[in-house]
Amino acid sequence: MSRFPVRRRSAAEALSAAATRRRTAPELRNPPLDYAYDGSFEGLLTVVFQVYDRKAAPNSIQPLGAVQVGLFAQPVQVDTDETAAARVWDGLLRYMDKEARTRLFHAFLSEVPDRELLIFRYADAAMRAGRDIAENYADDNVRRIQRLAQQMYREKHRMEAFVRFEKTSDGLFHATIEPDFDVLPLIAAHFTKRYADQRWLIFDRRRHYGLYYDLHRTDIVQFDADTAPQRRAAVSATVLDEREPLFQLLWQSYFDHVNIPERKNIKLHRRHMPLRYWKYLSEKQPREQPFQPINNKRPVQPGGPALAAGGEAQG
Incomplete structure (x- = not known):
C-alpha cells in the first residue's frame, strides 16, 4: 500500500480537462x-470544412473568378455556409490563441x-x-503567415496616418486610398471611433x-467600375465644398511652416511616407501660391544694443 495519498480529481476538474482536450x-x-x-473569407472557411468532411486534401483553392480548369478534372465548387464557417473559425481557438x-x-x-x-496548411499543421x-519558425508556413501579418500591420497604420479627407458640398468627408493590401476591414474601427461626429x-x-x-454605423459599400470615384482631382472639381480649397491651403501652409529645410532628409522621408501615397496627400499637391517663410526675425544691427536673456538691452 502506498504511503502517499492519491489525489482524486473532482468532477469539475474532470469536465474541464475533457473540455480542453484537443x-x-x-x-x-x-x-x-x-x-x-x-472569394470571401467565410467562403474559404467553408472550403476548410469541406476538406475534412470529404477527407480530400486540396490540390488548389481558387476564387471562382480566377479558376484555372484542368484537362481531366473540374474543381469542386463550394457554396459559402456561414454556419460551417463559424464552426471552423471558433474551432481554431482549440489549437491557437486569438x-x-x-x-x-x-x-x-x-x-x-x-x-x-x-492558410489551410497553417491551420492543418x-x-x-x-x-x-x-513559435515554430522552422515551418515555412508559420514564417510566411508571420511576415504577411507584419506587412498588413504596417499598411494598416500607414492608412490610419495618411488618409486625407475632403469635405463635399453635402457635408460628406471623402477620402480615396489605393493601398497595397485590402486594409479597409482593419481600419474601420479606428475611423469610426475617431470621426464619430x-x-x-x-x-x-x-x-x-x-x-x-452615417453617424450611426459603418457599412461596406460597393461601386461599379463606371460609377466609382476616380482620381482625387476629378472628385475635387465637381463636388467639393466651396471652403475645401481654403482648408487645403491652410494645411499646406502649416506643413510648409513646420518644415525645417536644414534638416531635410529625403531618403528617411520616403521611408516613413512612401512615394505611392503622395498623390492622395494634400500637403504633397502642387501649391497654388508659392511658399513664403514667415519674416518675424529682427536682424541684429552692427553696433546696436545686444539683448540679454531677459529681453532687456544692456547699457
Whole structure:
C-alpha cells in the first residue's frame, strides 16, 4: 500500500480537462481535389470544412473568378455556409490563441496569390500538432503567415496616418486610398471611433469598394467600375465644398511652416511616407501660391544694443 495519498480529481476538474482536450484533424485519405469558392473569407472557411468532411486534401483553392480548369478534372465548387464557417473559425481557438487566429485573417487580406493554401496548411499543421505552432519558425508556413501579418500591420497604420479627407458640398468627408493590401476591414474601427461626429466615406480605388459612416454605423459599400470615384482631382472639381480649397491651403501652409529645410532628409522621408501615397496627400499637391517663410526675425544691427536673456538691452 502506498504511503502517499492519491489525489482524486473532482468532477469539475474532470469536465474541464475533457473540455480542453484537443482532437487532431482527421486523415485526408481520399484523392486530392481542386476547390473553388466565392472569394470571401467565410467562403474559404467553408472550403476548410469541406476538406475534412470529404477527407480530400486540396490540390488548389481558387476564387471562382480566377479558376484555372484542368484537362481531366473540374474543381469542386463550394457554396459559402456561414454556419460551417463559424464552426471552423471558433474551432481554431482549440489549437491557437486569438492573436494567431487573427493573423490568418490578415494573411487572407494580403491578397497574395496562394493565400488560401497557405492558410489551410497553417491551420492543418496546428490541428495535427494539437497545439499552437506560432513559435515554430522552422515551418515555412508559420514564417510566411508571420511576415504577411507584419506587412498588413504596417499598411494598416500607414492608412490610419495618411488618409486625407475632403469635405463635399453635402457635408460628406471623402477620402480615396489605393493601398497595397485590402486594409479597409482593419481600419474601420479606428475611423469610426475617431470621426464619430461626421459622415465620411473612405474609397479603395483599386478594389472598388469603400467604408461609409452615417453617424450611426459603418457599412461596406460597393461601386461599379463606371460609377466609382476616380482620381482625387476629378472628385475635387465637381463636388467639393466651396471652403475645401481654403482648408487645403491652410494645411499646406502649416506643413510648409513646420518644415525645417536644414534638416531635410529625403531618403528617411520616403521611408516613413512612401512615394505611392503622395498623390492622395494634400500637403504633397502642387501649391497654388508659392511658399513664403514667415519674416518675424529682427536682424541684429552692427553696433546696436545686444539683448540679454531677459529681453532687456544692456547699457
